Amino acid sequence: MTALAHETLEAVMPKVATSPSELDEVLWQAWKAMELPEGHHAEIIEGSIEVSPTGRYSHGRIANELRDRLVVFAAKSAFAARQDINVIHKRKAWIPDLFIAPADAEEHVTEDGLGIDASAVGLIVEVVSAGGESISRDRTRKRSAYAHAGIPVYVLIDDYDENGIVTVLTVPEPGKDVYRNELRAAYGTAVTIPEGPAKGFVITEAITGALRRS
Secondary structure: OOHHHHHHHHHHOOOOOOOHHHHHHHHHHHHHHOOOOOOEEEEEEOOEEEEEEOOOHHHHHHHHHHHHHHHHHOOOOOEEEEOOOOEEEOOEEEOOOEEEEEOOOHHHEOOOOOOEEHHHOOEEEEEOOOOHHHHHHHHHHHHHHHHHHOOOEEEEEEOOOOOOEEEEEEEEEOOOOEEEEEEEEEOOOOEEOOOOOOOOOEEOHHHHOOOOOO
């Protein structure tokens, strides 16, 4: 978390112990009040506000290449690929690198207009950024959070797992915060999304790039 996030929380959080529901509300109000410098975004993940900078070129290239291809794939369906929109689950907020939701999503926008409700999201993709905190966030904390919210398909494209791994997680168990099914494939191996609104879409080397050097 950045110093800016700490300062914001210090200003709004009470100096007493809080219950989980009270903490959720405090974090929610703090998140809504935050003003971040350009190139940063804030998310609420597992009881913390986490601030992240815009990713490196390779991160952006993969995310945009994937989105471009998903736009074509979904063109004749009722779904659309989206970026830079808050996904809201109760008092949690995420900004995935990419997600798929109904193309006509107005009925799924939260009452406060801050984002789209997680219940409408059929797939989330995170492109893992460099650095221990970023890696842990996508591989562990977001994996748990997305399973808890019942996101049907979670895809990680990870330069830093071995020499490049695509992981497709399906069948969430919200009560356990885990995904029951996991498919892992090295960069260069075609990976087909097995279910959900992107069922049949293939993640190829053209999207991920070749295996990274050791």
